[in-house]
Amino acid sequence: MSSHRQKASNTAEDDNVCNKREEMETSETKIPAYMDRGWAWVVLAGCFTTQMLSVGMFWCFGIFLLAWEEQLTDSVTKLQWIVSLLLLTAHVSAVIGSTLCKVYTIRQVALIGTTLATTSFVFASFSTTLWHLYATFAIAGIGLGIVMESTMVILVYYFKKRLGRANGIAHTACGLALFIIPPLAQFLIDQYGWQGALLIIAGLVANSGVGSAVFRPSPIELEIRHKLNNNKITEDKKYMELTKLDDKAQNGTEQTYANSISHDMELGAGGNISKKPKCKPQTLLDFLLDVELLKSFKCLSLFTAFFWFGLGYTLVTMFMPARAANVGISPYRAAILVSIMGATSSIARLTHGCILDYNIMSVKTLTATSNIVNALCCILNPLSDKYAYLATVSAVVGFSTGVTNSVIPVVAADFVGTRKISEAVAFTLVTFGLGTLVGSCMTGVLVDQTNSYALPFILAGISFFLSTLFIFSTTLSAYIRKYCYKKPSHQPIDTEDNATGKETRQMSIHVNELDIYQKL
Incomplete structure (x- = not known):
């Protein structure tokens, strides 16, 4: 009975995967009216x-x-x-x-x-x-x-x-x-x-x-132009805001420091005020x-x-x-x-x-x-x-x-x-x-x-x-590249090296978990 249930569940999962693939394909290949x-x-x-x-x-x-x-x-x-x-x-x-x-x-x-x-x-x-x-x-x-x-x-x-x-x-x-x-x-x-x-x-x-x-x-043309204009405006605004915050933080005022931290938390910058913003305004060369x-x-x-x-x-x-x-x-x-x-x-x-x-x-x-x-x-x-x-x-x-x-x-x-x-x-x-x-x-x-x-x-x-x-x-x-520069075949790894590799991976996982716990 358990084997029949397992088969049924597997077939149901396969059907769900196939349905999702079909939905993705139809959404990608769907042509506007x-x-x-x-x-x-x-x-x-x-x-x-x-x-x-x-x-x-x-x-x-x-x-x-x-x-x-x-x-x-x-x-x-x-x-x-x-x-x-x-x-x-x-x-x-x-x-x-x-x-x-x-x-x-x-x-x-x-x-x-x-x-x-x-x-x-x-x-x-x-x-x-x-x-x-x-x-x-x-x-x-x-x-x-x-x-x-x-x-x-x-x-x-x-x-x-x-x-x-x-x-x-x-x-x-x-x-x-x-x-x-x-x-x-x-x-x-x-x-x-x-x-x-x-x-x-x-x-x-x-x-x-x-x-x-x-x-x-066409709707596609209007949508592309709308996205281009919105992206440019949001990037420029974000850059200006972060630049202003960076200048104020360098002046050393406590109020600006607190506001900048809260603003950086909202923007997901990690609270690092002195860090230069990643987004830069679009130059004329990039636009052309x-x-x-x-x-x-x-x-x-x-x-x-x-x-x-x-x-x-x-x-x-x-x-x-x-x-x-x-x-x-x-x-x-x-x-x-x-x-x-x-x-x-x-x-x-x-x-x-x-x-x-x-x-x-x-x-x-x-x-x-x-x-x-x-x-x-x-x-x-x-x-x-x-x-x-x-x-x-x-x-x-x-x-x-x-x-x-x-x-x-x-x-x-x-x-x-x-x-x-x-x-x-x-x-x-x-x-x-x-x-x-x-x-x-x-x-x-x-x-x-x-x-x-x-x-x-x-x-x-x-x-x-x-x-x-x-x-x-x-x-x-x-x-x-395919026929003249063939990749070297994988060499067999010794069991001792394999065991040490597993141990080091497990240790790194534990260290990462400990770091996350300390941050929390």
Whole structure:
């Protein structure tokens, strides 16, 4: 009977443990009712519109290089600084956008960026020198970077199960912009000149604010902002109170001493007044940047990988029309090459979400595969100057770069997790922007020296290979630690040493109990 009762009690305990586990799993995997449905699809439509009319404008300015070369200067090195400053400030200002999202709602942040970018492009349309374009395009990049950060973060707050697909649909807007904007920009330049074309593009960027207006704050966003603000206020208040008590206690007044002891007992400080408080107010650097991310090997690998990807991506996308024009192809046909890249990029941005959602391929493998394809296309690009060959290379490069560009938030979440997704995306975009700056500068110098685009495209292929290596660096390091540095096997312990170890543990337990009793 006793054995039956024991079995029954054991089964009851097992059932309770299983029920608790199921409750914990369901509470962790429970998805809010507003996610993946309803207003989330309106937010997705707003993201699509905003990215098409603002972020999609990045890569259309390669068409303006030919017009600037005719009217301002014939130095490619000087001209590339206009687009390089735009790309650099756009990706570096993602940190500013991440900081603003802690203070304001994502809708307000997106509208601030749209206003700043529109105003800058309007002033750029009245420029007469290169320095005017440098300044206005740098400020416009800050605005576009803030918009880009807000459109990447808002989807995480509204989608859970369908995040991969929603992210792909939103980033399809950039591919569609690559398909539509370059021929439109070339048409506007022919009709109104480059200054009139810039003014019309400023109007298009202003209309992206319509899409940002539907970024209604979600409950998760409001809860995160509320917790951040409350934590900062409580930490600062606690620090100020403890600092005041410490100063008063050092003056030696009995009343202050008694009050400080009672206050320390309430705060759980142990009555030690002269001890410095543990909590410190948040510095400006801590508020702007999460420095802890820079101490992680996984995060550094992610950031370095997208630095090399940004270097190669700029060379391919920005200088493909110039490469075609350099071999005698007309400006309209050269602009169509960018449109081909945009069309295949849109297809890739739509299809990659299904690959990730149905677990056909991991996000690391997908990113590395697309980078290898990019590398091969760039290295093989200088083999022929025929238009059909360049169009085929542009189509393949557009498809593979479309995949890598659209998985930036997903890769960041895979490396870092969702808790610090905003900071991780911001750092990734910063390193991407630094890569675009380095790539543009190196291309300008190489083209001025060699009068050919063969060497820059080979450099782009090498950078894509390096990006793939850093994507898999964490997997390689884990493999090396597992198989090359095996832990030494446990040596058998003598019975005498085992007995003495037990005695010392028992003695330490008795001493700890005695200390507790004396404290009580």
